[in-house]
Amino acid sequence: xxxxxESISSDIALESLKALQVGVLILNSxxxxxxxxxxxxxxxxxxxxxxxxxxxxxxxxxxIDSRLDTIIRQALQEGMxxxxxxxxxxxxxPLYAISMTxxxxxxxxxxxxxxxxxxxxKGERYALIQISDMTNALEKELQLREQADTISRLVxxxxxxxxxxxxxxxxTLQEEFKRAQRAGNSLVVGVxxxxxxxxxNDHYGHLQGDRCLEEVAxxxxxxxxxxxxxxxxxxxxxFGLIMPASTxxxxxxxxxxxxxxxxxxxxxxxxxxxxxxLTISLGLAYIQPQAADTQEILLSSADFALYQAKHLGxxxxxxxxxxxxxxxxxx
Amino acid sequence: xxxxxxELQRDALGxxxxxxxxxxxxxxxxxxxxxxxxxxxxxxxxARPQVIEMLRANTTGRLSSVRQDFHGALDASGLLIFPEINxxxxxRRMVGSDLTPExxxxxxxxxxxxxxxxxxxxxxxxxxxxxxxxxxSDFPVHNTGDYxxxxxxxxxxxxxxxxxxxxxxxxxxxxGNILFLISVKSLQSLLxxxxxxxxxxxxx
Numbered sequence: 001x002x003x004x005x006e007s008i009s010s011d012i013a014l015e016s017l018k019a020l021q022v023g024v025l026i027l028n029s030x031x032x033x034x035x036x037x038x039x040x041x042x043x044x045x046x047x048x049x050x051x052x053x054x055x056x057x058x059x060x061x062x063x064i065d066s067r068l069d070t071i072i073r074q075a076l077q078e079g080m081x082x083x084x085x086x087x088x089x090x091x092x093x094p095l096y097a098i099s100m101t102x103x104x105x106x107x108x109x110x111x112x113x114x115x116x117x118x119x120x121x122k123g124e125r126y127a128l129i130q131i132s133d134m135t136n137a138l139e140k141e142l143q144l145r146e147q148a149d150t151i152s153r154l155v156x157x158x159x160x161x162x163x164x165x166x167x168x169x170x171x172t173l174q175e176e177f178k179r180a181q182r183a184g185n186s187l188v189v190g191v192x193x194x195x196x197x198x199x200x201n202d203h204y205g206h207l208q209g210d211r212c213l214e215e216v217a218x219x220x221x222x223x224x225x226x227x228x229x230x231x232x233x234x235x236x237x238x239f240g241l242i243m244p245a246s247t248x249x250x251x252x253x254x255x256x257x258x259x260x261x262x263x264x265x266x267x268x269x270x271x272x273x274x275x276x277x278l279t280i281s282l283g284l285a286y287i288q289p290q291a292a293d294t295q296e297i298l299l300s301s302a303d304f305a306l307y308q309a310k311h312l313g314x315x316x317x318x319x320x321x322x323x324x325x326x327x328x329x330x331x
Numbered sequence: 332x333x334x335x336x337x338e339l340q341r342d343a344l345g346x347x348x349x350x351x352x353x354x355x356x357x358x359x360x361x362x363x364x365x366x367x368x369x370x371x372x373x374x375x376x377x378a379r380p381q382v383i384e385m386l387r388a389n390t391t392g393r394l395s396s397v398r399q400d401f402h403g404a405l406d407a408s409g410l411l412i413f414p415e416i417n418x419x420x421x422x423r424r425m426v427g428s429d430l431t432p433e434x435x436x437x438x439x440x441x442x443x444x445x446x447x448x449x450x451x452x453x454x455x456x457x458x459x460x461x462x463x464x465x466x467x468s469d470f471p472v473h474n475t476g477d478y479x480x481x482x483x484x485x486x487x488x489x490x491x492x493x494x495x496x497x498x499x500x501x502x503x504x505x506x507g508n509i510l511f512l513i514s515v516k517s518l519q520s521l522l523x524x525x526x527x528x529x530x531x532x533x534x535x
Contacts, residue, residue, distance in 0.1 A: 070358065078459065079403070079467025080452045085441040087426050088362045112441060117467060134438070141436050 023095070023131030029076050029124050031056045040131070043095040043109060060093060068092060068113060075117040075127040084113040086134035093131065110135045158233040160210060161217035169232035169240045176228075176244045177295040180288070188251040189298050190241030190284040191306045192220070192258070195314040197237035199271040200278065212267055212278065213237065223261055225254075241284075248286045248321060252330040255282045255317035263315075279315035281306060284330070287322040298322065334490075334518060336376055339534060340525050344374045348494050348509070351457030355450040363425045368499040369450070371509070375493045376518070382491045383478045386508060390414045396481045397447020399471040401455050404464035404524070405517040408488060409455065411447040413507035415475055417498075418443055424500050444473040454494075454509060462524040488512040492521075 008016075017024055018037050026035035036051045044051065048059060056072070057064050067089060071082030084092065092113055096106040112134050118126040156168035164172075173189065180187040194200070194216060201209040213233075220231045220239055226246075234240040241258075243251055259280060267278035283306025285298050305318040308327060312318070317330035336344070348371040356369040377385070395418035397411045413421065422439045425446070448471040459466045474481060482491075492511040497504055513521065529535045 067358070067362065074452060074456065078456055079465065080456060081399075081448075081468045081470045082452060083441075083445055083448050083471060085438070085445040087422075087438045087442045088445060114470060116470065134441075138438055141438055145436065 023129075023133075025051070025056075025129040025131070026118070027056050027072065027076070027127040027129065029126070031072070031076070033059070034126070040095070042098055045094045045096065048094065063092070066092075068115075071113075071115045072127050072129070075115045076125050079117040079119065079125065081114070081116045083115075084111075086110045086112045086138055095131070095133075097135065107135070109133045110138050158217075161214050161233050163217045163221045164230055164232035166232060166234050166240070169230065169234060169242070172230050172232075172242055173240075173295055173299070176242055177289060177298070180244065181291065181293070183245075184288070185245040186247065186286065186288045187298070188241075188243040188246040188248075188284055188286050189295075189302045190243070190251075190255065190282055191234065191299075191302045192231075192239040192241060192280050192282050193306060193310070194237040195274050195279045195281055195310075196269065196272045200269050203269075203271045215265060215267065216262060216278070216280070219261055219265055220258060223254075223258055241282075246286075248319070248323075251284055251286060252317075252319055255284055255319070255330045258282065259315065259317055274314045281309040281314045282317035282330070283307065283309055284317065284319040285322060286319060293322070334376060334522065336374075336522075339529060340522065341374055343525055343529055343534075344492075345371065347457050347461050348374060348454050350461075351454035352450060352496060354457065355453035358449045358453070359425070359446065363427075363500075365424075365501060369496060371494050371496045373493075373495045377491050377493055378489060379482060379484060379491060382493055382510065383482060385493075386412070386478055392416065393475055394477060394481055395419075395443060396474050396476075397444055397451065397471045398474065399448065399451045400469045401466050402468075403466040404459075404462075405466060405521055406488075406514060407455075407492075407517060408483060408485075408512040409451040409468075410482065410510040410512070411450050411507065412478075412481060412510065413505065417505040417507060420503070421446060421498065421500060421505055424503075440473045444471045447471045447473065450496075450509065462528050464524060482510065483512060485512060488514050488517075490515060490518045492518075 020037055020039060023040040024035065024037040025033060025040060028034050033051045033054050033056055040051065051059065057069065063069055067084055071084065074080040074082055092111045095109045095111065097109060112132045114130045116128045118128050156164055158165040176187055179185070200212060217233060217239070224231060226243070228244045230242040232240045243254070259282060262280045263277055265278065269276065269278045272279070283302045283304065285301035285305060287293060287298050301320045301322055305320040305327060309316040309318040318327060319330050320327045352369040352371045356367050359367040393415040395413050395415045399409045401407045401409060419439070422442045426442060451471065452468060455466050455468060490513050492513060494509040495506065496509055497506050526535065
């Protein structure tokens, strides 16, 4: 290794350093810049002028007490190598993309900085600072991440109402059921149906019907208070509700609140035999799942409660407790 | 053959590493503008198979590691190891991103290198300061894999100094480990330095 290096003259080594496509700065133990390659000069703010022989922290005084300050000191005083990643540290040295000639529009380069102590025998310690331009890599990765994120969100969102869709509902129910089983917590699942929605559509038309679904969905979504509660469009005019670790009483109170809030929207429904405004019926099921229980039992119990709510005249919430196999009206 | 630490040596090493991780916590907190707490409650000296067995008992799944080599009065390979899900959580909380894919991307991997660099340098620097010795370090390298692929099986460095650490960020406790792989010779030097330190502190 050392033989190979010795075979290059120091002139060639210096020329190579000068032409390197990463930024190189070398500081002596007094923090004076003793070397700076072309990569840096080409990207450095012109107002700073020639860097060589300047004190690093007098020139870049905004970097005093920064992470870069720490690792330069660690390198010069202790011989430690340090890196600064581009993602945590928003701006480091005032370096700008070469193509940007317009001063106002030029963008600061996102930098990854590596600092290493260089010392020959027991001589003076120098800090070798290498700077890589991460701007493009970082932007491209962020773009890809955002796209991946958007796709995964879209997969779980109902395109009409913009709340969670059935797929998200099924996934969440499965997760929460297992979690409740493991932790010995309770779980409440609800199915919500808009009363006489077919009559609404027939009377007001499908476009208005869609708007009505959007409004109901928004109202249900905005009524959620607990972080892990979920409301989803289950299909047609049906919505699903998941309330992890909810108490029986809490679920009753919340279902009444939902029913009242929908009525308070005062969406006119002239042909409804139930009321002059749009109403909903709710069926809830409460469980503290044991090992033998399944989420299908929970969901069909909620369906049963909804059926009973409709049977008893609609605009009602019924709850079925799987703990004592009891069906009650939510009042 | 493994060397047992005396209670005094164990306490002293624990204290030294606690000072180190304490400093690292300050640096990490500055980056995120949020309080990050770090503590190193337990220090042990073990062989690689024991370490792997012990760590596997606590975590399954993929791991994230940052490795940094140290030279000077002692030669050691430092490893900061977190379960990958914890590492991703640390970086995401530090960057303030809530993006979903459950794998490290390039810039997160670089960010994790910085986290490892801060913690490992702080530990070694604390050790060097207390014992009045000189140690320098190479650049950190980030890797993912299982314990077998992450912990080098090096005949020259059969001894592992294992330090359990708890990192608390936004009230969440994300535990991990620091490992220093060292040679028997370096371990002996370390214990000698440690004894000198204890004498200088009037503890022996």
